[in-house]
Amino acid sequence: MTGRDLVRGARIGAAALAGTCAVAGSAYALVSTLPAPQPDDRLGVRILDRLEHSRGTGAVVDLGGRRVHVRCRKLPPYRRLLTYADGTRLALSGTHVHRLPSSGRQLETARSRYPDLLAAQADLAGSYSLYSILLAQRLAHGRAIVAGLARVRGLPAYRIHLGQDRPEVQLIVDRRTLRPLAATYRSATLSGRSILGAPVGRNRWAAC
Amino acid sequence: MPGDGLAATSWTAERAFAYKRVVLWWAASRAVVLGTALAVQAAGWPRPSWYPSVASHPFALLGAWDGRWYRMVAERGYLAIPHHQSDTAFFPLYPILLRSLHRLGLPVDAAGLLVANVGLLIGLLALYELAREWLPQDAAVRTAVYAAVFPAGYVFSMVYPEGLVLAAVALAGVFAARGHWTAAAVAAAIGALARPEGVFVALPLLALAVGRWRSLSDGGRGRALTAVAAAPAAVAGLALYHWRTFGDPIAFSTAQREWGRWLSHDGVWRALVELSRAPGTYNVWLFRDALVCVLYVVLLVVALRAGVPRGWVASGALIVLLPLFSGSFTSIARFGVLALPVYAGLGAVGRRPWLDRGVLAVSLGLLVVASATILMRWP
Numbered sequence: 001m002t003g004r005d006l007v008r009g010a011r012i013g014a015a016a017l018a019g020t021c022a023v024a025g026s027a028y029a030l031v032s033t034l035p036a037p038q039p040d041d042r043l044g045v046r047i048l049d050r051l052e053h054s055r056g057t058g059a060v061v062d063l064g065g066r067r068v069h070v071r072c073r074k075l076p077p078y079r080r081l082l083t084y085a086d087g088t089r090l091a092l093s094g095t096h097v098h099r100l101p102s103s104g105r106q107l108e109t110a111r112s113r114y115p116d117l118l119a120a121q122a123d124l125a126g127s128y129s130l131y132s133i134l135l136a137q138r139l140a141h142g143r144a145i146v147a148g149l150a151r152v153r154g155l156p157a158y159r160i161h162l163g164q165d166r167p168e169v170q171l172i173v174d175r176r177t178l179r180p181l182a183a184t185y186r187s188a189t190l191s192g193r194s195i196l197g198a199p200v201g202r203n204r205w206a207a208c
Numbered sequence: 209m210p211g212d213g214l215a216a217t218s219w220t221a222e223r224a225f226a227y228k229r230v231v232l233w234w235a236a237s238r239a240v241v242l243g244t245a246l247a248v249q250a251a252g253w254p255r256p257s258w259y260p261s262v263a264s265h266p267f268a269l270l271g272a273w274d275g276r277w278y279r280m281v282a283e284r285g286y287l288a289i290p291h292h293q294s295d296t297a298f299f300p301l302y303p304i305l306l307r308s309l310h311r312l313g314l315p316v317d318a319a320g321l322l323v324a325n326v327g328l329l330i331g332l333l334a335l336y337e338l339a340r341e342w343l344p345q346d347a348a349v350r351t352a353v354y355a356a357v358f359p360a361g362y363v364f365s366m367v368y369p370e371g372l373v374l375a376a377v378a379l380a381g382v383f384a385a386r387g388h389w390t391a392a393a394v395a396a397a398i399g400a401l402a403r404p405e406g407v408f409v410a411l412p413l414l415a416l417a418v419g420r421w422r423s424l425s426d427g428g429r430g431r432a433l434t435a436v437a438a439a440p441a442a443v444a445g446l447a448l449y450h451w452r453t454f455g456d457p458i459a460f461s462t463a464q465r466e467w468g469r470w471l472s473h474d475g476v477w478r479a480l481v482e483l484s485r486a487p488g489t490y491n492v493w494l495f496r497d498a499l500v501c502v503l504y505v506v507l508l509v510v511a512l513r514a515g516v517p518r519g520w521v522a523s524g525a526l527i528v529l530l531p532l533f534s535g536s537f538t539s540i541a542r543f544g545v546l547a548l549p550v551y552a553g554l555g556a557v558g559r560r561p562w563l564d565r566g567v568l569a570v571s572l573g574l575l576v577v578a579s580a581t582i583l584m585r586w587p
Contacts, residue, residue, distance in 0.1 A: 008426060015430030020437040023397050027445025030401070031300045034307070035285035036453065045289060052291060136292040142284050 044135060044145035047160060047171075050178045051132040054199040055207035059126035059183070063192030064114060070125045070194075072208040080208035082125040090122055092208070095133055095163075097122040114190045116167060123162075123169045123185050124194035127208045131171050131180065134162035152181040152195075159184075226349045230336055233356040234329050240357075240572060241365040244579035245269045258583055271317045273586040274298065275367030279316050282306035288454040288463065296454065297463035300446060301401040302369035320367030327371030328364040332356055334378035339552050341385045342516045351555030354567060358551065359574035360500060360541040363587045369402040373546055376402065377409045380435070381520070381548070384416045389431035393438035400439035401446065404460070405546045407439045408523040415519030468536065475533035482536055493585040500541035504528040507553030514556035516549045524549040542587040 037045075058071040061084075068085050075081040080092040081100075089100040097118055114120070122130065138145060138161055147159040147170055155174055162169040167187035173180050184193045200207045249269050271279070281295045281303035288296045302323065309319035332352045339348035355361065355374075364371040376399030383392035392413060399406030417424075417432040424432055451457035464470065472478075486494045505528065512521045524547030531543050544550060558564040 012426055012429045012433065015427070016433030016437065019393065019430065019434030020441045023393060023434070023438045023441040024445040024448070027397060027401055027442040028448050029445075030304060031446055031449040033304060034281065034300060037285065037287045041284075041287050045287070048292075049290065136289055139287060139289050140293060140295075142280050142287075 040144070040146045041139065043158070044139050044160070047158075047173055047178050048132055048135050048139065050173075051128045051135065051180070053202055054128060055202050055204055056126035056128040056131075056180065057197040057200055057204075057207045059124060059194040059196045061121070061124045061192060061194040063120055063124060063185070063194075064117070064190065070121075071206070072125055072127050073206045074208055080127055080129060082122065082127065082208075084121065084125075088121065090118070090125070092122055092125075092127060092130060095130065116187050116190055119167065120185045120187070120190050120192055123167075124183050124192055126180075126183070126194060126196040128180065128199070129208055131162060131183075134169065135160065135171070137163060149175075155181065157181055222345060226336055226345070226352075227333060229349055230332050230352045230356065231329070233353045234332050237356040237361070237572070237575065238325055238328070238365055240575055241362045241579045242267065242270075244576050245365075245582070248580050248582075253580070254584060265317070267321060268317070269582055270321060270365055271367040272582060273366075275317070275320060278303050278306065278320065278367055278369070282310065282316055286450075286453065286459075288450075288456065288459050291466070293466040294459070294463040296450060296459040297467070299369065299402050299404065299460065300449075301398060302372055305372070306367075317367060321365065324368060324371040325365055327369075327373075327375045328356075328361075331364075331371060331374030331376075331378050334375055334382050335548060335551065338378050338381045338385070338548065339555065341382075342520075342552055343514060343555060347514070347552075347555045347559065349555075350558050350564065351551045354554040354558065354571065355551040357568060357571040357575055358545065358554075359571055359578050360545050360587070362575060362579040362582070363542050363545060365579075366582070366587070368542075368587070370542065370545055373399050373403040373406050374548075377406060377546060378548060380409050380439075381412060384413050384432075384435055387420075387428070389417075389428065389435045393431070393435040396435060396438040397442035400442040403546065404443075405527045405543060407443055408526045410436055410439045411523040411526070412517060412519035413439075415517060464534070469531075469534035469538075471530075471533050472535065473533070475535045478535035479532050479537050494537050496585070497537040497540045500544065501528060501532075501537060504540075504544040504547060504550050507550045507557075508547065509553070510556055511549035511553035514552065516552045520552075521549050523547070539587065 056072055058069065061068050061070055070082055070084045073081050075091060078093065082090040082092060087102045089102045090097050091100050099118060143161065145161055147161050150157045150159050150172055152172055157172045157175055160171045160173060162171055167185060170184045171180055172182040179199060180196050182193060182195050185191060245267055277295050277298050281298055281300065286296050288294050305323050306316050306319045309322065310316050314322065332355055335355055336348055336352035339351040343351065364374070376395045380392045380395035380399060383395060396409050396413060399409055414436045417436050421429065446460065447457040450459035456462055483494050483498055486492050508521055508524050508528070512518065527547040528540065528544045531540055554567065558567045
């Protein structure tokens with residue numbers, strides 16, 4: 001191979017490299033014409049990350065005119081158990097909830113009045129795994145994430161939409177740390193809110 | 209040799225007849241798919257309660273499944289959601305086109321159907337031209353006609369990018385075969401930016417470039433190498449975007465894990481295990497994809513024996529078989545519609561008139577069934 005051949009080869013290679021870079025650059029420029037992720041969506045992803053790296057322990061729920069404590073823990077193999085202080089026990093599997101046999105009566109009397117009581121009890125109980133599923137669904141469907149701003153115990157917070165728009169479920173998170181602070185539930189027949197307990201590590205048994 | 213010299217590019221009565229036949233079969237097959245979709249929607253079959261949004265507007269059925277994701281990318285761009293199904297799994301060119309047509313006033317779904325069906329028409333004509341490089345004239349016409357009526361080809365009329373990719377890949381092949389390397393590079397890049405399968409067109413282009421290397425000028429060699437690298441380069445451009453936007457250059461691949469797909473050496477075994485557990489479950493539809501996968505492999509072998517270049521057959525084999533390494537037969541029927549030699553294999557099979565009529569009749573019947581069952585299983 002002579003020096004001339006080498007020069008020829010280098011010229012061919014340089015032309016091909018330039019062409020290839022032009023194709024890659026054009027592809028990049030073309031994809032960049034799509035809208036970039038919106039700040040609200042990015043915030044939603046960060047909150048989702050926060051929810052998936054820790055777990056909730058429970059909450060104090062104001063619902064149907066009563067204030068009740070609720071604890072949340074894992075229920076093997078893959079469900080979550082929500083235990084209300086009045087004895088109501090709910091099993092949560094993904095976004096599906098069903099009532100377990102219990103001796104509780106206090107909120108039971110409200111069942112006939114509020115057809116969506118079960119959903120409200122699940123949504124307000126402070127389960128991070130439930131909140132993460134509802135938030136991920138919302139992100140994946142391209143629905144609005146931030147409902148507005150709020151203050152909880154003096155802390156500036158975001159109000160975050162969860163799940164569908166009806167009923168309206170919102171998670172309130174600390175603006176600085178994104179720690180979940182509270183949740184609200186509102187439907188045509190029922191409204192309530194809860195103050196969430198402190199988060200713990202995601203592998204803790206007595207949390208969900 | 210078919211395709212050599214002036215005859216390959218000039219307008220002849222033979223070509224005019226072939227074009228007419230291909231256009232007619234395109235129209236007939238699309239009438240079958242669109243008509244079946246309309247009828248299914250109107251009848252509320254299989255159950256009116258399934259997906260109420262399907263009845264929202266005509267042909268809404270054809271925008272189901274992945275169509276929703278493409279619409280979402282078109283409307284709001286990408287958003288990577290770690291550990292959840294994300295739209296980054298879907299390649300960008302098709303939603304970009306949807307977005308552009310939407311800006312001109314077309315509804316997004318209508319734009320999707322337009323791009324898909326017009327893409328198929330261009331793809332069929334280009335496939336005929338490409339098949340002329342491989343097979344005798346009558347087999348080349350059959351190749352394009354069989355592609356039009358191929359049962360899994362109902363996806364060419366859905367809000368899916370397959371029609372666009374078929375056109376891009378076939379055009380890349382035609383341009384390269386005729387020495388138009390720059391046009392081949394553009395077409396290859398378009399294919400790769402619309403579906404991951406598009407990247408495999410690099411293989412036949414490489415084979416063509418190597419085969420003609422000695423006869424190419426220095427400039428031609430540079431352009432040929434660019435055409436070979438164009439499809440991977442387009443994917444590299446996409447990777448650069450994902451890296452800058454989400455910090456993950458392979459976000460399109462990462463997102464696939466949430467659909468249960470990831471490439472691994474034991475993927476074929478996982479796919480077979482999944483298939484063995486399918487009977488009696490909703491997943492029994494996997495057998496449809498597995499059977500079509502076997503058909504694809506057989507037709508690729510037939511295509512090879514009929515004289516289709518090895519580069520194209522290898523590209524088709526990668527399109528059909530590589531997804532098995534991600535652990536599932538799911539959607540292989542759809543992936544394989546972009547393996548062009550499959551149609552050439554079918555075209556070679558149907559040389560006897562009774563076989564030709566049989567292939568057309570069976571394909572059209574299955575096309576109706578496949579179009580009618582869109583809601584029962586994603587393509």
